[in-house]
Amino acid sequence: MRIITRLAGGGPPVHATILNRQIEKYGFDSLLVFGDCGPTEQNMEYLIEAGDRVERVPTLGGSPNPFLDLVALFQLWRLIRRYRPSIVHTHTAKAGLLGRIAAVFAGCPCVIHTYHGHVLEGYFGPTINRILRYTERILSHYSNALFTVSQQQAVELYSRFAIAPADKFHVVPLGLQLEPYLAIPAPDFFAARLTIGWMGRFAPIKNLNLFAQVIHLALLKKLPVDFVIAGDGPERLHFEESIRSLDLSHIRLLPWQDRVESVLAQCHLMILTSHREGTPLALIQGMAAGRPFVSTSAGGTIDLTVGAGIPEPNSWWYDNAVLVRGDAEAFVAVLERLLSQRDLLRSMSASSRLLAQKSFQESRLVSDVAGLYRSLLVRHQLEEAQVVELTP
Numbered sequence: 148m149r150i151i152t153r154l155a156g157g158g159p160p161v162h163a164t165i166l167n168r169q170i171e172k173y174g175f176d177s178l179l180v181f182g183d184c185g186p187t188e189q190n191m192e193y194l195i196e197a198g199d200r201v202e203r204v205p206t207l208g209g210s211p212n213p214f215l216d217l218v219a220l221f222q223l224w225r226l227i228r229r230y231r232p233s234i235v236h237t238h239t240a241k242a243g244l245l246g247r248i249a250a251v252f253a254g255c256p257c258v259i260h261t262y263h264g265h266v267l268e269g270y271f272g273p274t275i276n277r278i279l280r281y282t283e284r285i286l287s288h289y290s291n292a293l294f295t296v297s298q299q300q301a302v303e304l305y306s307r308f309a310i311a312p313a314d315k316f317h318v319v320p321l322g323l324q325l326e327p328y329l330a331i332p333a334p335d336f337f338a339a340r341l342t343i344g345w346m347g348r349f350a351p352i353k354n355l356n357l358f359a360q361v362i363h364l365a366l367l368k369k370l371p372v373d374f375v376i377a378g379d380g381p382e383r384l385h386f387e388e389s390i391r392s393l394d395l396s397h398i399r400l401l402p403w404q405d406r407v408e409s410v411l412a413q414c415h416l417m418i419l420t421s422h423r424e425g426t427p428l429a430l431i432q433g434m435a436a437g438r439p440f441v442s443t444s445a446g447g448t449i450d451l452t453v454g455a456g457i458p459e460p461n462s463w464w465y466d467n468a469v470l471v472r473g474d475a476e477a478f479v480a481v482l483e484r485l486l487s488q489r490d491l492l493r494s495m496s497a498s499s500r501l502l503a504q505k506s507f508q509e510s511r512l513v514s515d516v517a518g519l520y521r522s523l524l525v526r527h528q529l530e531e532a533q534v535v536e537l538t539p
Contacts, residue, residue: 148177148178148180148227148230148232148235148236149166149167149177149178149179149180149237150179150180150181150207150223150235150238150242150246151163151179151180151237151239151242152182152207152208152239152240152241153181153183153184153185153207154181154184154191154192154194155185155188155190155191155208156188156189156191156239156348157347157348157428157429158263158296158425158426158427158428159238159239159263160191160194161191161194161321161323161428162238162321162322163179163181164195164199165322165323165324165512165513166236166516167179167199168196168199169509169513170513170516170517170520172513173513173514173520175234175517175520176200177200178201179195179199179201179202180201180202180203180204180207180223180226180246181201181203181204181207181208181242182203182205182206182207182208182242183205183206183207183208185208185209185210187380187381188380189378189379189380189403193405202226204219204222204223204226206218206219206222207219207222207223207241207242207245211241216241216245219245220245220248220249223245223246223250224249224252224253227249227250227253227255228253232255233255233256233257233524234255234256234257234258234259234523234524235249235255235257235258235259236259236261237250237260237261238261238263239263240265243260243286244282244286246260247286247289247290251289256524256527257291257520257523257524257527258289258290258291259290259291259292259293259523260286260293260294261293261294261295261296261319262293262294262295262296262300262304262425263296263425263426264352264424264425264446265308265423280308280309280310283308284309284311287310287315288311290311290315291523291526291527292315292316292317292519292523293311293315293316294316294318294319294516294519295317295318295319295425296319296320296321296425296426296447297318297320297425297446297447297450298318298450299446299449299450300447301313301316301317301318303446304316319512319515319519320426320506320507320511320512321426321428321431321507321512322507322509322510322511322512322513322515323428323431323432323508323509323512324509325435325503325504325507325508327406327408328408328411328432328433328435328436328503329435329436329500329504331408331411331436331437332412332437333437333493333496333497334437334438334496335415336415336492336493336496337489338415339371340371340372340373341371341372341373341415341486342372342373342374342375342413342414343372343373343374343375343414343415343416343417343482344374344375344376344377344410344411344413344414344416344417344418344429344433344438345358345374345375345376345377345378345417345418345419345429346377346378346404346407346410346417346429347378347427347428347429348378348379349378349379349380349381349382349383349385349386350380350381351382351422352422352423353382353419353420353421354420354421354422354443354473355382355385355386355389355420357420357473357474357475357478358386358418358420359386359389360475361418361420361478362374362393362398363393363475364475364479365479365482366394366397368479368483370479370482370483371486372397372482372486373397373398373399374397374398374399375399375401375410375413375414376398376399376400377400377403377404377410378401378402378403378404379402379403387400407429411432411433411438412436414433414436414438415492416433416438416439416440416441416485416492417429417430417433417438417439417440417441418440418441418442418478419441419442419443419445419448420443420473420478421442421443421445421446422443422445423445423446424445424446424447424448425446425447426446426448426450426451427442427451430442430451431503431507434467434499434503434507435503435504436500437496437497437500438496438499439467439468439469439492439495439496439499440468440469440499441468441471441478441481441482441485442468442469442470442471443470443471443473444463444470444471448468448470449470451467451468451502452465452466452467452468452470453465453466453467453498453501453502454466454498456470461474461476461477461480462477462480462481466495466498467495467496467498467499468499469481469485
């Protein structure tokens with residue numbers, strides 16, 4: 148049983164629906180459980196296909212509410228008791244909390260949680276952060292394994308936040324059906340103007356103020372660049388207001404895109420200014436389409452790079468991307484250098500496609516998870532056998 152808070156927010160719903168559908172090829176019966184999206188959230192239930200096995204727990208997806216969360220907890224416990232899964236695998240923070248508690252009380256033999264990012268820092272104040280970290284440490288004790296989507300995220304969770312020992316973490320990078328993006332032709336990097344793309348949720352963690360500053364400075368310097376921006380979220384109106392005074396002829400604001408191929412086809416490279424990330428879905432899609440990226444070194448973005456990484460005063464240059472120390476001047480300096488080195492962009496494009504094909508295929512994701520499931524179940528059976536042998 149796979150439990151996710153709701154099908155909204157980008158990468159986690161894609162990850163969860165792929166695994167729910169494809170893991171059956173490896174001999175697992177799979178059921179996806181999710182809650183309702185909020186009225187202002189981008190509903191991604193279009194990812195569900197005919198034949199997918201799903202159950203809805205409406206109150207699971209709502210904002211924190213003690214009464215409704217208890218209702219969701221009871222409903223999850225009842226579903227687990229009804230289906231008796233060998234594995235309960237949770238995704239995203241609220242589902243990770245309620246789903247793991249329900250699984251433990253229902254006697255599920257194997258409990259797993261995937262961190263697609265985390266809310267231990269950057270979302271709440273110091274007191275709430277301490278409570279969340281303490282709660283995660285307790286939940287990790289009752290989890291057979293913890294998955295992360297990047298190595299950097301795993302190190303942060305076991306080293307910096309001390310959520311669990313290092314050997315409890317397993318790195319399982321995202322995997323996507325890449326064929327639609329691989330089919331997009333490489334852009335003309337010698338065009339008179341280059342288009343920079345941004346796709347995602349308009350949320351505080353994305354550091355949209357920095358993005359607006361980058362746009363503003365690039366236009367002040369009259370760089371031959373345009374920006375195409377697609378997405379939705381609680382910060383969209385604020386972002387629109389912050390760029391309203393700019394020359395909108397060089398900025399296109401699009402709504403959330405169920406399919407992003409048409410947006411990627413317009414872009415030459417991608418940009419990200421986030422405070423924190425798990426593994427940014429938009430950058431993987433862009434890499435598969437041969438679009439290099441420029442980003443802050445947020446969370447798992449380092450795991451999307453290839454090559455040694457050449458340090459500059461405010462940036463690190465990789466074969467397929469540039470990671471930037473987070474200020475607008477550093478971002479624009481990188482853009483100026485890329486505009487003057489078009490051949491470099493072309494080689495970065497080729498490296499991006501190769502890395503995406505090698506590391507982020509859907510088949511690899513499903514195979515990795517199935518193998519980990521089997522090893523965890525075998526380990527559980529061995530532990531049970533040892534208990535039986537020691538019982539008088």
